[in-house]
Amino acid sequence: xxxxxxxxxxxxxxxxxxxxxxxxxxxxxxxxxxxxxxxxxxxxxxxxxxxxxxxxxxxxxxxxxxxxxxxxxxxxxxxxxxxxxxxxxxxxxxxxxxxxxxxxxxxxxxxxxxxxxxxxxxxxxxxxxxxxxxxxxxxxxxxxxxxxxxxxxxxxxxxxxxxxxxxxxxxxxxxxxxxxxxxxxxxxxxxxxxxxxxxxxxxxxxxxxxxxxxxxxxxxxxxxxxxxxxxxxxxxxxxxxxxxxxxxxxxxxxxxxxxxxxxxxxxxxxxxxxxxxxxxxxxxxxxxxxxxxxxxxxxxxxxxxxxxxxxxxxxxxxxxxxxxxxxxxxxxxxxxxxxxxxxxxxxxxxxxxxxxxxxxxxxxxxxxxxxxxxxxxxxxxxxxxxxxxxxxxxxxxxxxxxxxxxxxxxxxxxxxxxxxxxxxxxxxxxxxxxxxxxxxxxxxxxxxxxxxxxxxxxxxxxxxxxxxxxxxxxxxxxxxxxxxxxxxxxxxxxxxx
Amino acid sequence: xxxxxxxxxxxxxxxxxxxxxxxxxxxxxxxxxxxxxxxxxxxxxxxxxxxxxxxxxxxxxxxxxxxxxxxxxxxxxxxxxxxxxxxxxxxxxxxxxxxxxxxxxxxxxxxxxxxxxxxxxxxxxxxxxxxxxxxxxxxxxxxxxxxxxxxxxxxxxxxxxxxxxxxxxxxxxxxxxxxxxxxxxxxxxxxxxxxxxxxxxxxxxxxxxxxxxxxxxxxxxxxxxxxxxxxxxxxxxxxxxxxxxxxxxxxxxxxxxxxxxxxxxxxxxxxxxxxxxxxxxxxxxxxxxxxxxxxxxxxxxxxxxxxxxxxxxxxxxxxxxxxxxxxxxxxxxxxxxxxxxxxxxxxxxxxxxxxxxxxxxxxxxxxxxxxxxxxxxxxxxxxxxxxxxxxxxxxxxxxxxxxxxxxxxxxxxxxxxxxxxxxxxxxxxxxxxxxxxxxxxxxxxxxxxxxxxxxxxxxxxxxxxxxxxxxxxxxxxxxxxxxxxxxxxxxxxxxxx
Numbered sequence: 001x002x003x004x005x006x007x008x009x010x011x012x013x014x015x016x017x018x019x020x021x022x023x024x025x026x027x028x029x030x031x032x033x034x035x036x037x038x039x040x041x042x043x044x045x046x047x048x049x050x051x052x053x054x055x056x057x058x059x060x061x062x063x064x065x066x067x068x069x070x071x072x073x074x075x076x077x078x079x080x081x082x083x084x085x086x087x088x089x090x091x092x093x094x095x096x097x098x099x100x101x102x103x104x105x106x107x108x109x110x111x112x113x114x115x116x117x118x119x120x121x122x123x124x125x126x127x128x129x130x131x132x133x134x135x136x137x138x139x140x141x142x143x144x145x146x147x148x149x150x151x152x153x154x155x156x157x158x159x160x161x162x163x164x165x166x167x168x169x170x171x172x173x174x175x176x177x178x179x180x181x182x183x184x185x186x187x188x189x190x191x192x193x194x195x196x197x198x199x200x201x202x203x204x205x206x207x208x209x210x211x212x213x214x215x216x217x218x219x220x221x222x223x224x225x226x227x228x229x230x231x232x233x234x235x236x237x238x239x240x241x242x243x244x245x246x247x248x249x250x251x252x253x254x255x256x257x258x259x260x261x262x263x264x265x266x267x268x269x270x271x272x273x274x275x276x277x278x279x280x281x282x283x284x285x286x287x288x289x290x291x292x293x294x295x296x297x298x299x300x301x302x303x304x305x306x307x308x309x310x311x312x313x314x315x316x317x318x319x320x321x322x323x324x325x326x327x328x329x330x331x332x333x334x335x336x337x338x339x340x341x342x343x344x345x346x347x348x349x350x351x352x353x354x355x356x357x358x359x360x361x362x363x364x365x366x367x368x369x370x371x372x373x374x375x376x377x378x379x380x381x382x383x384x385x386x387x388x389x390x391x392x393x394x395x396x397x398x399x400x401x402x403x404x405x406x407x408x409x410x411x412x413x414x415x416x417x418x419x420x421x422x423x424x425x426x427x428x429x430x431x432x433x434x435x436x437x438x439x440x441x442x443x444x445x446x447x448x449x450x451x452x453x454x455x456x457x458x459x460x461x462x463x464x465x466x467x468x469x470x471x472x473x474x475x476x477x478x479x480x481x482x483x484x485x486x487x488x489x490x491x492x493x494x495x496x497x
Numbered sequence: 498x499x500x501x502x503x504x505x506x507x508x509x510x511x512x513x514x515x516x517x518x519x520x521x522x523x524x525x526x527x528x529x530x531x532x533x534x535x536x537x538x539x540x541x542x543x544x545x546x547x548x549x550x551x552x553x554x555x556x557x558x559x560x561x562x563x564x565x566x567x568x569x570x571x572x573x574x575x576x577x578x579x580x581x582x583x584x585x586x587x588x589x590x591x592x593x594x595x596x597x598x599x600x601x602x603x604x605x606x607x608x609x610x611x612x613x614x615x616x617x618x619x620x621x622x623x624x625x626x627x628x629x630x631x632x633x634x635x636x637x638x639x640x641x642x643x644x645x646x647x648x649x650x651x652x653x654x655x656x657x658x659x660x661x662x663x664x665x666x667x668x669x670x671x672x673x674x675x676x677x678x679x680x681x682x683x684x685x686x687x688x689x690x691x692x693x694x695x696x697x698x699x700x701x702x703x704x705x706x707x708x709x710x711x712x713x714x715x716x717x718x719x720x721x722x723x724x725x726x727x728x729x730x731x732x733x734x735x736x737x738x739x740x741x742x743x744x745x746x747x748x749x750x751x752x753x754x755x756x757x758x759x760x761x762x763x764x765x766x767x768x769x770x771x772x773x774x775x776x777x778x779x780x781x782x783x784x785x786x787x788x789x790x791x792x793x794x795x796x797x798x799x800x801x802x803x804x805x806x807x808x809x810x811x812x813x814x815x816x817x818x819x820x821x822x823x824x825x826x827x828x829x830x831x832x833x834x835x836x837x838x839x840x841x842x843x844x845x846x847x848x849x850x851x852x853x854x855x856x857x858x859x860x861x862x863x864x865x866x867x868x869x870x871x872x873x874x875x876x877x878x879x880x881x882x883x884x885x886x887x888x889x890x891x892x893x894x895x896x897x898x899x900x901x902x903x904x905x906x907x908x909x910x911x912x913x914x915x916x917x918x919x920x921x922x923x924x925x926x927x928x929x930x931x932x933x934x935x936x937x938x939x940x941x942x943x944x945x946x947x948x949x950x951x952x953x954x955x956x957x958x959x960x961x962x963x964x965x966x967x968x969x970x971x972x973x974x975x976x977x978x979x980x981x982x983x984x985x986x987x988x989x990x991x992x993x994x
Contacts, residue, residue: 034621038575038608043621046566046636053567069543070550074658075572075610075641076594078535094600097573099610102645103591111535113572113596113610124531124540133832139543144572148599161571335630 009343014282019226023154026276030285030347033155040153040160044269047348050293051272052163056142058195058290059165059267062187068138068167073120075143076111081119084245088118091212095147097160113146118213118238118264121168122246129260131251132172136180140167145268156273157230157497164268170248170260174239177261181235184265185218188233195290196271197400198222198278199407199465200232201431201492203458208440211264215239221455221492223407224277227429229455229494232274235265278403279372285349286372288399289392296321296328296388297350301338301357314356317366317384324385346371351395352388370395407431408465413475417482421450424495431455431494433464435487437480446482452493461490506840511779516723520651523773527782527844530652537650537657541766544845547790548769549660553639555692555787556662556764559684565635565664570617572640573608578616581742585615588709592644594657610643615710615735615761618665619743626757628748629669633677637664642765653770654727654994661765667745667757671736674758678732681762682715685730692787693768694897695719695775696904696962697729698928698989700955705937708761712736718952718989720904721774724926726952726991729771732762775900776869782846783869785896786889793818793825793885794847798835798854811853814863814881821882843868848892849885867892904928905962910972914979918947921992928952928991930961932984934977943979949990958987 011029015022027033032048035041044052060070076099082089097113100106114120121139129137146161153159167184171177185202192198200220204210210217214236221229242248243259252258279286289295300314314330321328331341338355345353353369360366364381368388372395379387410430414420420432432452436442447453458464461476480487508526512519524530529545532538541549557567573596579586594610597603611617618636626634643658650656664681668674682699689695697717701707707714711733718726739745740756749755776783786792797811811827818825828838835852842850850866857863861878865885869892876884907927911917917929929949933939944950955961958973977984 034624036571036575036617036621037578038571038573038606041571041573043571043618044569045625046568049568050566052569069547071543071546072541072549072660074533074535074538074540075643076535076538076658078533081534096600097596097608098598099594100597101595102647103593109535111594120533121540124533127531128542146572150599161573163569 009340010347011282011284015225015280019277020154022280022282023277026280026284026347027155030349032272032276032285035155038160040149040158042155042159044163047293048272051287051291052269054291054293055269055271056165059187059191060140060142062191063140063165063167066138066183066187068140070140070142073114073117073141073143075114075146077114077117077120079110079112081123082112084119084123085213085242088213088242092116092147095149097146097148114143115147116145116264116266117141117143117166118168118242119246122242122248122262125170125243125246125248125260129170129248129250132253135170135172135250135260136176137170138167138180139169140165154273154497156269156276162268162270164266166264166266169263170243171262172250172252172258172260174237174261177237177239177263180263181218181237181265184263185220185233185235188235188265188267189220192220192222192232192271192274193400195288196275197288197396197403198232198274199400199404201456201458201464203456203492205234206440206443206454206457206491208443209454211236213238213241214264215241219456221431221494222274222278223410223431223494224274224497225406227410227494229431229496230270230274230277231455231496232271233265233267236263238262238264279399280349281372283343284347286399287349287351288396289351292349292351293327294329294345294348294350295326295392296352296354297345298328298330298354298356299338299341299345300330300332301355306358309361310357313361317354317356317381320384321388324388326388352391372398404465411464414481415477417446417449420446420452420481420493424450424452429495431464431492433461433476433490433492434481435476435479436489436491437483437485437487438489439480439483442480442482446493450493451495453496454491455494455496456492458490458492464492506837507844508779508781512722512777517651519777519779520774523777523781523844524652527846529769529773529782532652535657537646537655539652539656541660544790545769548784548788549766551788551790552766552768553662556684556688557637557639559688560637560662560664563635563680563684565637567637567639570611570614570638570640572611572643574611574614574617576607576609578620579609581616581620582710582739585710585739589613589644592646594643594645611640612644613642613761613763614638614640614663615665615739616743619739619745619759622667622740622743622745622757626667626745626747629750632667632669632747632757633673634667635664635677636666637662651770651994653766653773659765659767661763663761663763666760667740668759669747669749669755669757671734671758674734674736674760677760678715678734678762681760682717682730682732685732685762685764686717689717689719689729689768689771690897692785693772694785694893694900695729695771696897696901698953698955698961700953700989702731703937703940703951703954703988705940706951708733710735710738711761712738716953718928718991719771719775720907720928720991721771721994722903724907724991726928726993727767727771727774728952728993729768730762730764733760735759735761776896777846778869780840781844783896784846784848785893786848789846789848790824791826791842791845791847792823792889793849793851794842795825795827795851795853796835796838796842797827797829798852803855806858807854810858814851814853814878817881818885821885823885849888869895901962908961911978912974914943914946917943917949917978917990921947921949926992928961928989930958930973930987930989931978932973932976933986933988934980934982934984935986936977936980939977939979943990947990948992950993951988952991952993953989955987955989961989 099111205217302310596608702714799807
């Protein structure tokens with residue numbers, strides 16, 4: 001018998017009782033990833049990787065539609081290059097893996113395993129950019145980044161190597177860079193909210209939290225079921241902080257040399273972690289249809305007598321749905337019961353299950369089961385195309401609405417640092433909206449005293465989806481939550497992954 | 498003006514005069530890749546990477562059609578794992594990059610940058626495989642491998658990090674593994690011969706040249722224009738050489754434990770190097786249509802007066818050809834002359850160019866130019882769909898036929914080691930067919946004395962495309978080319994990359 005049936009199959013803890021253990025079990029039992037012996041590194045199994053491929057294909061087509069091209073960069077960066085932009089390098093220093101030997105021979109210069117590729121790529125930009133005609137230059141890389149995780153690790157959320165994409169652009173002026181930063185953030189936001197069905201807050205990072213070497217960083221923050229924030233995507237305006245040390249110049253229309261203005265931006269497989277956390281339940285994963293490797297699983301239910309006929313019915317249904325453009329499988333394995341199969345495909349989060357049995361053949365019907373609320377509907381076969389479309393729609397809007405309601409419920413406007421502490425100490429967590437004077441001093445103190453940092457300085461307070469809605473702006477006290485001095489800036493605080 | 502026009506644009510050497518310099522210039526001037534400061538590492542530019550994406554998409558769909566799935570593996574492998582299969586590790590030892598520090602902290606155990614992933618992946622297989630129901634397990638990874646190149650490096654041919662795919666399978670018996678090895682080799686052969694249009698010899702590697710840790714290795718060898726061999730793809734039967742040290746067992750149908758039988762196989766971006774070398778000419782690259790990022794380039798030819806009307810004609814032609822499924826661009830840049838554009842797109846190897854001007858609009862015609870032989874044909878617009886199809890066909894069969902004729906021309910049956918030396922010393926190189934006694938002793942001596950090694954022990958002598966055809970078998974002397982003892986084994990010798 002397979003190992004899969006020898007060991008306990010289902011999740012042995014509930015999501016709301018031991019969230020961290022629930023997450024680890026789900027990652028393993030849904031067949032997404034496994035740890036290896038080196039700390040913080042994971043192998044992604046085919047089912048997990050198929051989700052990444054769908055995320056990648058979707059975003060890649062959006063990048064290409066908007067004029068970006070892909071390339072390849074080595075994963076090793078000579079130490080000298082990393083040192084060129086001093087602040088940038090310092091920011092990554094403690095996390096960098098260093099290659100010091102090849103075979104038995106020590107290297108002349110240490111090589112860093114890519115924590116991010118700005119330094120390496122920008123060392124070659126002067127070769128690619130001569131005049132304004134070569135701009136904007138918009139390039140993207142689907143690769144991995146390596147950052148040694150010394151403390152706690154969590155598959156897809158915090159790993160020493162992770163799959164991501166890093167985009168890089170160069171522009172003739174700051175307006176071009178600013179536009180690019182926002183365009184990318186909206187591609188990310190659209191994808192995360194409409195495809196992954198996870199609501200986000202968008203805005204700026206504080207100076208302390210921004211990308212090392214950026215003028216400013218924009219971010220999308222999601223809320224996980226334990227009330228912690230998870231950064232889902234970032235887009236940075238690098239200004240001329242790299243073009244000056246790396247001498248990336250262009251001739252403008254007046255034939256004068258100028259430094260280019262740059263951006264960089266990225267998302268990672270952390271998005272897989274986010275959708276596990278946000279949508280999963282006590283039976284396992286729940287996948288949004290657009291990134292589900294299998295969208296519809298068909299289970300033929302038969303006894304020995306009618307086995308052939310039921311399997312045939314299931315296969316023809318599969319062909320029909322495949323022709324409609326869905327990703328469909330039939331689970332025709334004889335060694336498992338129907339109930340066992342239900343559990344397996346629920347664990348794997350397949351959004352729609354279709355059961356077909358003798359009765360369905362006689363009556364020309366099928367039974368459709370939604371993964372999220374496990375609602376069953378028996379429908380005539382003739383209605384299937386329409387019904388599948390409606391069911392996916394409903395499932396998508398329910399998943400998003402549930403996540404949004406949770407976010408609203410856990411977002412609060414707070415008056416004082418005492419309130420912040422007592423709110424976080426309930427153990428519930430959440431997003432805490434207040435004003436902040438803008439001084440790093442206060443930011444550091446708040447972090448020290450509460451464990452919360454500034455996740456985002458929202459573009460627009462009205463976008464924060466909290467219950468009190470329009471009242472929000474007026475509702476936020478006009479003083480810094482820490483020093484009590486008058487303050488203009490709205491900031492959202494949270495503990496975070 | 499752009500740097501592209503400031504510096505000398507065309508190739509300054511001829512392919513048959515300085516092949517190595519021609520290759521380097523082409524890689525750079527066609528915008529395929531650039532070196533970085535660390536030895537042997539390259540950045541692949543968008544045009545080069547787009548070729549890789551097409552190669553990848555094509556093969557990936559073939560792998561998926563035949564039941565393989567993709568996954569992700571970390572690039573770092575703990576030293577202890579590599580040591581488990583002793584021979585395997587020794588084979589890679591001198592080429593391994595070692596990570597010894599993270600930040601300022603020395604690691605407890607050194608981590609190797611993946612030279613290949615057998616050891617890492619197989620350490621997890623016991624978790625995935627329990628019974629015969631879990632077999633065959635067929636998984637593939639699109640990633641990079643890292644092997645320090647100490648000596649000479651060449652973009653796409655010999656680099657310290659290279660893009661590749663590595664496939665791994667596990668089977669219940671050796672027959673399953675044997676079949677798999679051959680199935681993969683034929684997927685590779687079909688792709689290399691019918692898509693990349695490069696003829697190959699297929700067969701076994703000698704024991705000395707096989708993959709470290711394999712029972713045997715099968716290979717595809719191509720011939721480059723300098724007469725050197727280039728290994729284009731390999732597929733290995735690993736037997737139980739890894740399943741024993743890594744304890745990869747399964748329960749068979751009789752409920753008895755057995756070790757699995759395994760294969761691994763790969764191709765790399767070396768295929769890009771091969772098609773540059775085999776098909777390129779003194780004007781630049783020539784790309785086989787199926788993997789050409791741009792298959793058809795349209796050049797509008799106009800004076801100030803009719804600019805708008807010609808551009809419109811070009812754009813509508815582009816739409817028409819795009820709708821037929823071709824990848825088409827219009828080069829409407831005003832800052833370059835038509836002649837300059839011809840040179841640029843010839844350098845980039847676009848297989849078909851279409852010129853459109855005032856006369857074409859009046860007569861409802863277009864001019865089609867083939868990249869390979871630069872043959873021009875003026876055709877009525879109504880015939881374009883048919884003519885494009887025919888032109889691609891003709892170009893494909895000509896590219897393949899030319900490469901095959903070259904291979905035939907440079908393949909010789911030889912009698913003695915003296916003949917071998919004098920043939921190679923002409924500087925022309927080629928494939929040398931003879932018999933070999935099977936002893937490593939002779940193989941080593943031949944390599945020492947001539948620089949040639951055994952590239953392939955052909956599956957079938959009749960598949961070697963040499964002029965003498967059916968005469969071949971009888972033509973090969975029945976003694977070892979080195980020790981002159983009676984010998985059964987046919988071997989093909991060559992110098993190689």
